Amino acid sequence: MSTQIRATDLLEKVAKQTDGAELYELHSVELPVRFRSGALESVKVVETAGRALRVIKDGRLGFSTTTDLSDDTNLVQNALESACFGDPAPFRFPAKQPAPSVRCFDPRAEQLDEQKLIALGEEIVEKIKAYDSTLDVEAWAFKELEEVTLCNTSGLELVSQRTLVGIGASATRAREGDILIVYDQDSSRQADKIDAAAVAQRIIERLRLAERVVPVETKTMPVIFHRGGVQVLLIPFLMGLDGRNVFLGVSPLREKLNQKVFDERFSLIDDGTIDFAPRSTPYDDEGTPTARKSLIEHGVVKGFLYDLKSAGLAKAQPTGNGFKSGFMGGGFRRPPGIAFTSGVIPPGEKSLDQIIKDLDEALIVEGVMGLGGGNPLAGEFSNTVSLGFLVRKGEIVGRVKNTMIAGNVYDLLKDKLIALSDCPEWVLGFVHTPAIALDGVSVASK
């Protein structure tokens, strides 16, 4: 049996050889259950234990990770080696600062066992099958329990426990000449917030709307970005408000601070302090407190997101957005980078139904393929619509196929905003957003 070395003991050892050091240690247990073709297929238990060490030596930054918690030599040597010729560290590891109170741990989530997770999956499958028994339904449910220890040579020592519960499903309808996949999901740090029936209901509603396939003309028209479709608009902001891209001079928003560059109805907030939101936490992965930050306020650019390194380079304040995993995951293995916590877009005044009623011809986009490709840095998007509905004379008339949308997010949100809906929803666990209707989007179809 190998003997584990405590994080704090290892840090103490490293401290003597460096100007500063930070140790991040993750212990997590995930329990995913998976259904395929409507039936339970597997249950998995994933126990992760890993460590990341960042050091500053002679003013230079070094980094290494390991899963061997009994190792007190290789990890340190690797980090010191990389510090020999790493970049100059433009920051010091922070001491403990007061943080907002954010609820991230739910004992009921912790107690979810495989039987309860299986029941959640069964509920989704049964509800969708009751609508149409010929559908092929995949479903999954998981819980995750994380314990993160973060300590550094400035005296910071944080131990945080977080829970996360998620469910999701996709229904495939295969007909000769037409195959459709509809997907939805829900996640929260709190077990009771998870609503399997609502996930199933949203899928069923979309299947119903997609019964009829309708042709759409190639031309410019209003597009309502709804639910998953909102990601198309968000990705340029994830990049443009990233403090590192601002510092590097590649963000088109870099010289727009305090200028009004968008419609005044449009605001965007990054908020790491929402109780039980999947990406909420009192401190980021570098020990900087998180906050609720206005990034775009009534069309005016109010701020950018920084981690320790980019803040140091840009001579700005870190904003509590230094995370070891972005939306693509990463975990303890990655050095911290800039990431959103929860993106919040305040709602408008019209209901989605009313917005639809007021439009003569429009496309509702709920999902796209090829997200993030192309030229998002310049605000440009060009995506294939994976789930979209055509509106004619104020009514949804059916689903569109083989259709693409294109435009520039920065331009469209400046003077083409038709309306924001009055009822924001959580989308993909990290955005709280209304539907956003924009005019002048290019639509191409066969």
Add this chain to the structure above:
Amino acid sequence: MHEQILRALERSRADYTEIRIEREWRTEVAYRKNNLENLESSSELGGIVRCLVGGGWGIAVFNSLDDLDKRVEDAYRIARAVSSKAPEKAALAPAQAVQDEVRVTLKKDPRSVSLRHKQELLQKYNELMLKYSDKIVSTNARYTDSFKEVTYANSEGTFIVEERPDVTLLLSATAREGEKNIQTGAESHGWLAGFEAVENQEEKALKATQRALDLLHAKPVTAGVYTVILDPDLAGVFIHEAFGHLCEADFLFKNPRLQEVLQIGRPFGVKELNVVDDGYLPGLRGNFKYDDEGTPRQKVYLIKNGVLNSFLHSRETAAKMGTAPTGNARAVNYQFEPIVRMRNTYIEAGSATFEQMLKGIDYGIYACGSFGGQTMIEQFTFRAMYAYEIVRGQVGELVRDVVLTGNVFETLKNIEMIGNDLVIKGTSGGCGKDGQFPLPVTTGGPHVRVRNVTIGGKAA
């Protein structure tokens, strides 16, 4: 460790048990503009146990190897819970027990090349890009290497130790002119090789940079339906995305409706079309001898003479569909169970020359290089790095923002000509499926001419 694994397998009460342990050494050097974003040398050890009990799967993943017996017991216990609930019983196609040790010899083992040397090489490429022109406002240069030793054993007597090396190089330059004209050129490569593969690649750095600059003056494509010639890079991504994923049996083996749509023997494309998933092409990314169920690699014709010929299988999908496994059960790392994945997927060379392909196109698009793609069964999309107009049979001006979409069933039938110039390559990215990303694969093809392809962009 050998003994420990055998003992744990012996003690398992499951119908079938497998244990996979991976030890990995990896380094990464990453530049953004003149900032060294990451310089890292790390190691990782972890394992996965998969148990089949009464037709239900239980899986346990772990980093500590201290108590392997307990991990097997965990997997067994949850497999039993699954079996009591699962109406559909999983089974495995028969397989020969294999005992093997696969060691690789690399010209320059990345583990013996100093981190400093790797950093200096990447810095050189990065500076080449940055100094090329003052219009280059940012770069993204990344080198990674990984050397894995994978130990796989199962309760049927298979015991394999296999070394799996991988190196990648991404060189990407971003150019800007004025406020909003921002363009990127990139070269993305991956090999099953040693450090020698990434040496002497200055040309790639310059190529990426020049392309970014050229694209500043390219006109955006007009949305519409075109006759398109795909270059070998893009033809490869197209066949992988649009068609290869359809052939992964795990998405249809429990779905009778999809099996009706995708029947073996169904005409799927033009007669000249042959599509292969080749288990082994030496030196190409991800070309390992065994898959993650111990099945040896194979060459599989997915489409032969335009007709759907075979799917790709794991032992489970093969059993269910009454056929033999094809060696395509692959896991991206020890945190995942193997699922059906491609290896080297390509369109076989045809007979047309590039000049013959151009002939007769009045106005079309020659689409080159790939920024990746995505598929949702029948619908696919992928993005060209750059493209040219084809005007009256001649390659014309550079165009940008070319994103292609279509329905795979229609598009394969719209292939008009297949070139004689097959190229297969690996990139610095990889394939993603079910959260398993990035799996090393290669894709390829010759130039391919397709009619009636929808391209997105600004409406005319």
